[in-house]
Amino acid sequence: MNQEELNKKISEIKDKLIGYEQPLANRIYLSCEAENSYALNKFLFEDVPLRFVIATGIDSEDCFEILYHYAYDQTGCVVTLKTFIRDRENPSVESISPFLPAAEWIERELHDLLGIEIKNHPDMRRLILADDWPEGVYPHRKEAKK
Amino acid sequence: MKKTIKKPVLSIGPFHPLQEEMEYFQLTLDGEIVTDIDMRISYNHRGIEKISETLQFDQVPFLVSRICGICSASHPLAYVRAVEELASVKVPERALYVRTIITELERIHSHILWAGLAGHFIGYDTVFMWAWKYREPVLDLLEEITGNRNNYGNVKVGGCREDIPNELKPKILKEMDEIAKKMDMLIKAILDDPILHARLKGVGILKNDDAIKYAVAGPTARASNVAIDVRADDPYGEYSELDWNVIVRPEGDVFAKVVVRLLETLEAVKIIRQALKKIPDGPVAVEVKEIPPGEAVGHVEAPRGETFHYVRSDGGNRPVRHKARAPSYVNVPSFKASCIGQHIADVTITLAAVDPCYSCTERLAVVDGHNNITHDYEELLRLSREKTARIMREA
Numbered sequence: 001m002n003q004e005e006l007n008k009k010i011s012e013i014k015d016k017l018i019g020y021e022q023p024l025a026n027r028i029y030l031s032c033e034a035e036n037s038y039a040l041n042k043f044l045f046e047d048v049p050l051r052f053v054i055a056t057g058i059d060s061e062d063c064f065e066i067l068y069h070y071a072y073d074q075t076g077c078v079v080t081l082k083t084f085i086r087d088r089e090n091p092s093v094e095s096i097s098p099f100l101p102a103a104e105w106i107e108r109e110l111h112d113l114l115g116i117e118i119k120n121h122p123d124m125r126r127l128i129l130a131d132d133w134p135e136g137v138y139p140h141r142k143e144a145k146k
Numbered sequence: 147m148k149k150t151i152k153k154p155v156l157s158i159g160p161f162h163p164l165q166e167e168m169e170y171f172q173l174t175l176d177g178e179i180v181t182d183i184d185m186r187i188s189y190n191h192r193g194i195e196k197i198s199e200t201l202q203f204d205q206v207p208f209l210v211s212r213i214c215g216i217c218s219a220s221h222p223l224a225y226v227r228a229v230e231e232l233a234s235v236k237v238p239e240r241a242l243y244v245r246t247i248i249t250e251l252e253r254i255h256s257h258i259l260w261a262g263l264a265g266h267f268i269g270y271d272t273v274f275m276w277a278w279k280y281r282e283p284v285l286d287l288l289e290e291i292t293g294n295r296n297n298y299g300n301v302k303v304g305g306c307r308e309d310i311p312n313e314l315k316p317k318i319l320k321e322m323d324e325i326a327k328k329m330d331m332l333i334k335a336i337l338d339d340p341i342l343h344a345r346l347k348g349v350g351i352l353k354n355d356d357a358i359k360y361a362v363a364g365p366t367a368r369a370s371n372v373a374i375d376v377r378a379d380d381p382y383g384e385y386s387e388l389d390w391n392v393i394v395r396p397e398g399d400v401f402a403k404v405v406v407r408l409l410e411t412l413e414a415v416k417i418i419r420q421a422l423k424k425i426p427d428g429p430v431a432v433e434v435k436e437i438p439p440g441e442a443v444g445h446v447e448a449p450r451g452e453t454f455h456y457v458r459s460d461g462g463n464r465p466v467r468h469k470a471r472a473p474s475y476v477n478v479p480s481f482k483a484s485c486i487g488q489h490i491a492d493v494t495i496t497l498a499a500v501d502p503c504y505s506c507t508e509r510l511a512v513v514d515g516h517n518n519i520t521h522d523y524e525e526l527l528r529l530s531r532e533k534t535a536r537i538m539r540e541a
Binding site: 023024026027029051052053054056058067069071073074075076077078080100101102104105106127128129130139140 | 187188191193195196231358359360361362374376379380381440441442443445452454456458466467469471475476479482
């Protein structure tokens with residue numbers, strides 16, 4: 001697929017998106033609500049298909065964001081799916097590890113550092129935080145003090 | 147009274163006198179075959195992403211080059227690529243060539259280091275000694291150019307901090323000739339050695355579909371027929387202007403990974419020779435005054451695979467969010483696919499084959515059901531070398 005064909009393929013799911021930006025030919029940023037995260041990730045990984053790179057978790061004051069980064073190596077395109085988790089009290093998202101083992105570690109890390117519940121994760125345990133780190137203290141949250 | 151038979155568990159890590167870095171692996175065995183593997187990481191977690199938020203944009207390269215000692219060119223380069231993309235910075239061409247040369251010099255000494263370690267794990271200590279000897283002049287060159295053997299501190303937002311003086315070109319070219327000769331000799335010795343064939347072929351196979359499911363990167367991917375290389379896929383530096391090959395093998399075993407890394411070293415030499423010929427005169431940096439609000443990604447091909455950084459800015463002078471992903475983060479979990487079904491004597495070399503950014507295989511111990519150590523690291527290394535010796539006898 002060339003870049004144009006990739007753009008067309010990705011537009012198949014545009015009804016589930018709340019935003020689409022392409023600041024450069026090979027940089028695409030898709031936005032969605034948390035409830036569509038599982039279906040969209042499955043589409044990007046299995047249907048397009050793209051290579052999973054990593055996920056970035058961000059505390060954006062009024063919501064949480066998880067940015068799932070994918071690569072399409074034939075055109076050097078990086079496709080980022082920004083998932084907005086609006087519920088700050090009980091932030092949660094569906095795990096994509098069942099179909100994407102590569103996401104297992106980063107989902108555990110998101111839980112450790114931001115306290116986001118990853119539903120149906122096959123192996124949810126601490127990854128980054130030490131065993132004696134207190135529960136409920138999430139270092140990447142903005143309110144986390146030293 | 148019901149007797150529960152506990153399966154022997156092999157514990158590797160996290161601290162060992164021979165160890166440079168800390169990781170912990172737990173392998174479950176059935177007889178001498180690995181049936182499961184569990185990994186614990188983060189003993190070396192330093193909170194780098196959080197620290198980035200307290201630094202100014204131009205201070206971050208110094209921080210991230212210390213994420214890893216032997217990929218210390220790739221992390222700052224991936225980061226500045228992201229910031230330069232965010233701020234639409236046009237980096238001078240000479241700087242792109244300098245970056246390319248330093249990145250490839252790092253690839254050479256990193257791959258040679260790995261070749262030595264791999265030899266050490268299977269009992270070829272001459273390979274270990276010679277490989278690390280061949281590596282020294284490359285480190286000396288890096289020290290002459292950047293002032294340091296590792297943690298070069300050369301890359302900055304907008305270009306490079308130091309130039310490669312033109313007077314140094316003949317010395318670099320001469321060293322490339324030497325490296326090419328030594329690598330030719332090593333490659334022939336390894337590819338032609340029937341003992342190494344028997345020891346490494348068919349060992350620790352990572353199948354192509356597992357390579358994709360675990361999203362592995364670098365030589366680990368390319369040795370399983372996943373033809374990805376950021377230098378070719380999303381070119382940076384001047385890779386698209388130079389003539390070189392992405393090395394791919396289909397077998398997925400340890401031998402394939404050895405071949406990919408050794409041949410990549412020769413490609414790196416090719417790239418450096420061409421870069422030195424084509425490097426134009428001019429400045430090596432532009433001044434970048436402000437980083438506008440926005441977000442961007444930057445990725446480069448480190449020796450171990452794709453290093454990926456994401457940066458978000460709100461227009462201030464510090465990153466709002468900085469995500470750094472090293473290739474080992476995706477390569478290490480693939481042990482689950484490549485280690486299961488392997489013989490205990492092959493575990494050290496299988497673990498080493500993804501060239502993780504630490505010598506995790508050094509901490510190996512087998513404990514029995516009562517947590518008594520039955521085999522320690524020396525014992526497991528001995529098993530690995532014994533297998534080589536046995537193959538030699540039977541040859």
